[in-house]
Amino acid sequence: xxxxxxxxxxxxxxxxxxxxxxxxxxxxxxxxxxxxxxxxxxxxxxxxxxxxxxxxxxxxxxxxxxxxxxxxxxxxxxxxxxxxxxxxxxxxxxxxxxxxxxxxxxxxxxxxxxxxxx
Numbered sequence: 001x002x003x004x005x006x007x008x009x010x011x012x013x014x015x016x017x018x019x020x021x022x023x024x025x026x027x028x029x030x031x032x033x034x035x036x037x038x039x040x041x042x043x044x045x046x047x048x049x050x051x052x053x054x055x056x057x058x059x060x061x062x063x064x065x066x067x068x069x070x071x072x073x074x075x076x077x078x079x080x081x082x083x084x085x086x087x088x089x090x091x092x093x094x095x096x097x098x099x100x101x102x103x104x105x106x107x108x109x110x111x112x113x114x115x116x117x118x
Contacts, residue, residue: 009045009054017042017057034066038077056080 005012018040041058057080063073 005043005045008048010048012043012045015042015044016040022061035064037062037064 016039018038020038022036022038024034039060039062041060043054043056043058045054046052047054057078059077061075061077062071063075064070065072
């Protein structure tokens with residue numbers, strides 16, 4: 001995914017928003033060594049074609065093996081806005097310019113993301 005993003009965007013930057021170690025609640029049947037790690041990232045970049053700024057918030061959870069301590073599951077909880085949305089916006093902006101539909105559509109433009117959700 002990183003190589004694809006570098007092809008479409010320049011000046012990529014990844015910022016760490018949130019890190020939370022999640023343990024099972026006391027008295028839970030799971031091992032107390034079983035842990036999850038929640039990671040919240042913000043990815044920013046400039047679209048190579050349009051020059052518009054793009055921003056995504058990616059939330060992931062890593063589950064670790066209680067026996068080895070190695071990651072045994074990586075879950076992507078959410079990517080906001082959805083990756084296909086930027087492609088749709090670029091296509092819509094191109095058609096708008098070609099067919100003279102007007103409007104101020106900027107492909108690859110940054111979108112407001114609710115950072116209080118995580």
